[in-house]
Amino acid sequence: MFWNKSVETMGPAELASHQLKKLKETVQQVQKIPFYRARFEEAGLRPEAIQSLDDLQKIPFTKKQDLRGGYPFGFLAVPLSKVVRIHATSGTTGKPTVVGYTRNDLETWSDLIARNLTMIGLGEGDVFQNSVNYGLFTGGLGLHAGAEKAGLTVVPAGTGNTRRQIEMIRDFGVTAIHCTPGYALHIAEVAEEMGVTLDSLKTGIFGAESWSETMRRELEDRLELSAYDSYGMSELFGPGVAFECPEKDGLHIWHDSYLVEIIDPKTGEVLGPEERGEMVVTPLVKEAMPLLRYRTGDITMLMEDGCVCGRMKKIARITGRSDDMLIIRGINVFPSQIEDVLLGLPEVGDQFMVYVDRKNHLDEMTIEVEMSREYFSGELQDLARIQKRVMGVLKDTLELRTTVRLVEPGSLPRFEGKTKRVIDRRGDL
Ligand code: ADP
Numbered sequence: 001m002f003w004n005k006s007v008e009t010m011g012p013a014e015l016a017s018h019q020l021k022k023l024k025e026t027v028q029q030v031q032k033i034p035f036y037r038a039r040f041e042e043a044g045l046r047p048e049a050i051q052s053l054d055d056l057q058k059i060p061f062t063k064k065q066d067l068r069g070g071y072p073f074g075f076l077a078v079p080l081s082k083v084v085r086i087h088a089t090s091g092t093t094g095k096p097t098v099v100g101y102t103r104n105d106l107e108t109w110s111d112l113i114a115r116n117l118t119m120i121g122l123g124e125g126d127v128f129q130n131s132v133n134y135g136l137f138t139g140g141l142g143l144h145a146g147a148e149k150a151g152l153t154v155v156p157a158g159t160g161n162t163r164r165q166i167e168m169i170r171d172f173g174v175t176a177i178h179c180t181p182g183y184a185l186h187i188a189e190v191a192e193e194m195g196v197t198l199d200s201l202k203t204g205i206f207g208a209e210s211w212s213e214t215m216r217r218e219l220e221d222r223l224e225l226s227a228y229d230s231y232g233m234s235e236l237f238g239p240g241v242a243f244e245c246p247e248k249d250g251l252h253i254w255h256d257s258y259l260v261e262i263i264d265p266k267t268g269e270v271l272g273p274e275e276r277g278e279m280v281v282t283p284l285v286k287e288a289m290p291l292l293r294y295r296t297g298d299i300t301m302l303m304e305d306g307c308v309c310g311r312m313k314k315i316a317r318i319t320g321r322s323d324d325m326l327i328i329r330g331i332n333v334f335p336s337q338i339e340d341v342l343l344g345l346p347e348v349g350d351q352f353m354v355y356v357d358r359k360n361h362l363d364e365m366t367i368e369v370e371m372s373r374e375y376f377s378g379e380l381q382d383l384a385r386i387q388k389r390v391m392g393v394l395k396d397t398l399e400l401r402t403t404v405r406l407v408e409p410g411s412l413p414r415f416e417g418k419t420k421r422v423i424d425r426r427g428d429l
């Protein structure tokens, strides 16, 4: 099922000419922003110099820092009176960035989300619980509007009161849910405590943070649903940028709306398909806040092969952010790798916290992890054996020695929104 078949399955030649036309329009649109006029001038670049898709590479990158410099409305290409909504990033990596939408932008955005929902078979007849924050976070109102457009019955649950969330799923016969993967796990945990099952629930849409295949299996088993990865970011409207189809092998990214490049985050060099690096996106459809070559910080690659569903080329699942990668004694570690290891060990639960310290000029990583209830005997020798085993498996996977501290089930924080598992104390004195 397609929302807009001719666009979603556009062939390469048609796509390229469409992209070039939209790119030229975008280059014109950004000239209304003083930052970009200055940028073009500094680079000795005239907007008319962009005549092919390759010319894109003449344009300097735009970084999150640049947007921060324009806080709050410096990147609007339209008067504030034409902006009908404002959102902001969750500020995972510092001060939030404000984004604005014209009426057209909201239509374009909800249309992209409707494509995604239709792609995984959702539509009229589905009851959709949107269990994310409805404030400035784009996931609330964003998914909400897209789901209404696609004809779903929307339950704007927001976050919090997990028992009530579970009652709503059961009472309303909810068939699909959207939340962070971390919160989904918590819902599973609470449903198990309540001794109830969520039989109506068939589809889970999980995003806003990176999660692994192991986590997918865990969520699919415990909630008995089919779990899909959803990717987006506020600067690119919000959720709806890329989404898994039922193949669950990479995410379709909408190339008619987003021009994608993958670069080496250190050198800025553009990489080829199947080469992993930082994704740089030029949105082609934004009116209020157009951007050129925006550095997302997210690590992925463009996949070479097409998909059996016939839609546009995919990107691989995001393995992390170039800036949430930890460097511990010179070794790159993504929190998702730790999560993957812990999910594979029945002795421990799914919740963990990572602390990084510097002692005698050496980085030390300490991982607090909850025991799983079945293995929590309280016997000291059991604890020591499990601790040793977890440290051993982590060492084999990360190629790094860590300290593991086992804590009681249920004692670590749960997150309703984005998970914050890493506390890096190396900068603190
Ligand atoms: P912030 O950058 O402050 O977190 P956003 O709420 O806009 O603000 O979050 C966008 C970011 O969330 C993305 O750049 C990406 O790092 C992360 N993200 C969103 N969806 C996914 C996903 N499905 N997989 C991995 N990371 C994701």
Ligand code: K
Residues within 6 Å of the ligand: 198, 199, 200, 201, 202, 223, 224, 225
């Ligand atoms: K179910």
Ligand code: ZN
Residues within 6 Å of the ligand: 245, 246, 247, 252, 307, 308, 309, 310, 311
């Ligand atoms: Zn597909």
